[in-house]
Amino acid sequence: MTQLGLFSEPQAGPAGLRYTDNFVDAAAEQELIGRIAALPLQRFQFGAFEGNRRVAWFGYQYDYSQQRLTEAEPIPDWVRPVARRAETWAGFAEGSVRQVLCTEYDVGVGIGWHRDKPHFKEILGLSLGSPCKFRFRRRRGDKWERYTLEALPRSLYMMEGEARAQWEHSIPPVEAHRYSITFRTMKQG
Numbered sequence: 001m002t003q004l005g006l007f008s009e010p011q012a013g014p015a016g017l018r019y020t021d022n023f024v025d026a027a028a029e030q031e032l033i034g035r036i037a038a039l040p041l042q043r044f045q046f047g048a049f050e051g052n053r054r055v056a057w058f059g060y061q062y063d064y065s066q067q068r069l070t071e072a073e074p075i076p077d078w079v080r081p082v083a084r085r086a087e088t089w090a091g092f093a094e095g096s097v098r099q100v101l102c103t104e105y106d107v108g109v110g111i112g113w114h115r116d117k118p119h120f121k122e123i124l125g126l127s128l129g130s131p132c133k134f135r136f137r138r139r140r141g142d143k144w145e146r147y148t149l150e151a152l153p154r155s156l157y158m159m160e161g162e163a164r165a166q167w168e169h170s171i172p173p174v175e176a177h178r179y180s181i182t183f184r185t186m187k188q189g
């Protein structure tokens, strides 16, 4: 019997999505959570609007009111080793990650459907503290093609190619406190 049609999601994820569990160990996870929690996190600003998640930007920040990238504080020393490990895992040269976003999601907070700004190239994300459903969708005619990645704490994902350029992603409200570190490379020019 074919199972086509029983599942709303394809078996394989979007092309260009990579994922690994246990990218950092439990001790490193606690250290990183402590570092993020100690940052002067600010509610995410979309021009006149505020998101519920709290963030700190490093390297560059996207300013929604001016619709451009502005320089942010340098990437802190405590982020550099894990950013370097992410670059190695992804096969990127040292220093490719030039933007880092630390995010805190309180219980009940998520992030809506979006694609990351076009100034950035590849996107990597380290999940900390609790799991989340990392959802993908893309338009196919009058329907949405969908995929959900169960992103475990201490895992790393990467979006490039179609996963980055064609698919949108979102995280529904989390059930337990979650933190993430997003590492972004830059497009040329």
Ligand SMILES: O=C(O)CCC(=O)C(=O)O
Residues within 6 Å of the ligand: 101, 103, 111, 116, 125, 126, 127, 169, 179, 180, 182
């Ligand atoms: O928290 C995450 O892993 C995703 C963050 C994200 O999609 C974003 O900040 O654009």
